[in-house]
Amino acid sequence: MTNKTQAAPELENIEFEAIDRSSFLMKGILAAGATYGAFAAGPMLRKAFAQDGGSEGDIEILNFALTLEYLETAFYEEAGKQAKLSSDVAALAKQFGEQEAEHVAGLTQAIEDLGGKPVEAPAVDFGDAFSSEDTFLQTGITFEDLGVSAYNGAGPMISSKDLLATAGAIVQIEARHAAAVRNAAGEPAAPDAFDPTMTVDEVTKAVTPFLAK
Amino acid sequence: MTVPTNPERNAIARAARDPFSRRKFLVLTGGTGAAGAFLAACGDDDDEGDTSASSTTEDMDTGGDPLAQFGEGDVGILNYALTLEYLEAGFYAAVAESGLFKGADLELVKTIGGHEQEHVDALLATLKDLGEEPAPEPEAEFPLDDAETVLMTAAEVENLGAAAYLGQAAAIENPDILAAALSIHSVEARHAALLNTLIGEDPTPDGAFAVPADAQTVLDGVQPFLKA
Numbered sequence: 001m002t003n004k005t006q007a008a009p010e011l012e013n014i015e016f017e018a019i020d021r022s023s024f025l026m027k028g029i030l031a032a033g034a035t036y037g038a039f040a041a042g043p044m045l046r047k048a049f050a051q052d053g054g055s056e057g058d059i060e061i062l063n064f065a066l067t068l069e070y071l072e073t074a075f076y077e078e079a080g081k082q083a084k085l086s087s088d089v090a091a092l093a094k095q096f097g098e099q100e101a102e103h104v105a106g107l108t109q110a111i112e113d114l115g116g117k118p119v120e121a122p123a124v125d126f127g128d129a130f131s132s133e134d135t136f137l138q139t140g141i142t143f144e145d146l147g148v149s150a151y152n153g154a155g156p157m158i159s160s161k162d163l164l165a166t167a168g169a170i171v172q173i174e175a176r177h178a179a180a181v182r183n184a185a186g187e188p189a190a191p192d193a194f195d196p197t198m199t200v201d202e203v204t205k206a207v208t209p210f211l212a213k
Numbered sequence: 214m215t216v217p218t219n220p221e222r223n224a225i226a227r228a229a230r231d232p233f234s235r236r237k238f239l240v241l242t243g244g245t246g247a248a249g250a251f252l253a254a255c256g257d258d259d260d261e262g263d264t265s266a267s268s269t270t271e272d273m274d275t276g277g278d279p280l281a282q283f284g285e286g287d288v289g290i291l292n293y294a295l296t297l298e299y300l301e302a303g304f305y306a307a308v309a310e311s312g313l314f315k316g317a318d319l320e321l322v323k324t325i326g327g328h329e330q331e332h333v334d335a336l337l338a339t340l341k342d343l344g345e346e347p348a349p350e351p352e353a354e355f356p357l358d359d360a361e362t363v364l365m366t367a368a369e370v371e372n373l374g375a376a377a378y379l380g381q382a383a384a385i386e387n388p389d390i391l392a393a394a395l396s397i398h399s400v401e402a403r404h405a406a407l408l409n410t411l412i413g414e415d416p417t418p419d420g421a422f423a424v425p426a427d428a429q430t431v432l433d434g435v436q437p438f439l440k441a
Contacts, residue, residue: 098421099420100421102421102422148399155391155395156391156392161384162383165379166422168382168395168398168425169379170421171402172423173402173419173421175399175402175406176402176406176417176423177406177416178403179403179404179407179410179416180410180417183410189403189406190324190403192328193328193332193335193397193400194331194400197395
């Protein structure tokens, strides 16, 4: 549908790449400078892409995920206030928004447990995402697909097995959200047999339009 | 503005208009043995706020490890996944041939089945790359009585499949295999959410954090489909 590109023009420029640790590593390091601006992440991000980033690397990955979850939570919250939605879609938005808020709480706790400092919620700007149910759904698809690809991309970089399991428990919900929102929009719930993986750089680019300047 | 629906999606589209009727799901599952077994296997849902997804890594060293029959370490996990994907692909192929679905509904069955076949192919290729013997395709039989039963079984199998991958994620050692497993895991989750929606069940039955299933739970869950 055409609205997808209107809602997230940056997505057109994203190249989904094959699963490749080395290119992920390179891109992550190259993008680190640009990434800090959007995510206010610390210098340990580089470590997150090394073979074993340790708990500091995990903290950076968790903060990266936390920013995404803050964005998703705000998106559904704002939708509940601003968008005119049919009852079924409004129910989805409410349920999924509450679940994203649980992800925020869970990630915040995990970061604190590791002795890290959770990033603050970013200032958001969702543009005309709430002008109609269709623009809401299309932007929702963008966010949920993005969440899936971001977690799947970061998963192999997580050092702690427990945190990996937690990230898995979250990404499965992001995928379920993506499928349900896609279905509500009349689009294929699972567009491919393998979900694409995105790098931090690509995810950053994709969410930049939704961060307030 | 109403939810845009594809007018060609006859029965499935109608079912999808009633997305959150848990009651309907439970009434229907009461009558099917396979679905009942699934509910029994997966009925112990954790609290919604539970982030401590249980890890199976500690279980790997125990003598009764049900994964051991599939091989050691990552190879065992790959063959276990292959067995599950064989079951899924075989199920959708049988459904497609059953004549129970037509038009766009049949296309959806074929699309999901095609994904499962791609998973089979990818797992076979990975095992071949590793120089390991792939597990044989299991002989299976599925309830194909009517379209509704089939959708229930599909939802059951997909939810179990997603939980199965989640249950192994932390045990996978090779990062490339982990990355591949993650990209399959989220597709199983998409299938599960869609099918849950189509049968009137919550697309996120576990709440905000998906609950993993260990190998024994999963194998018990698919047991009704395996020919003795």
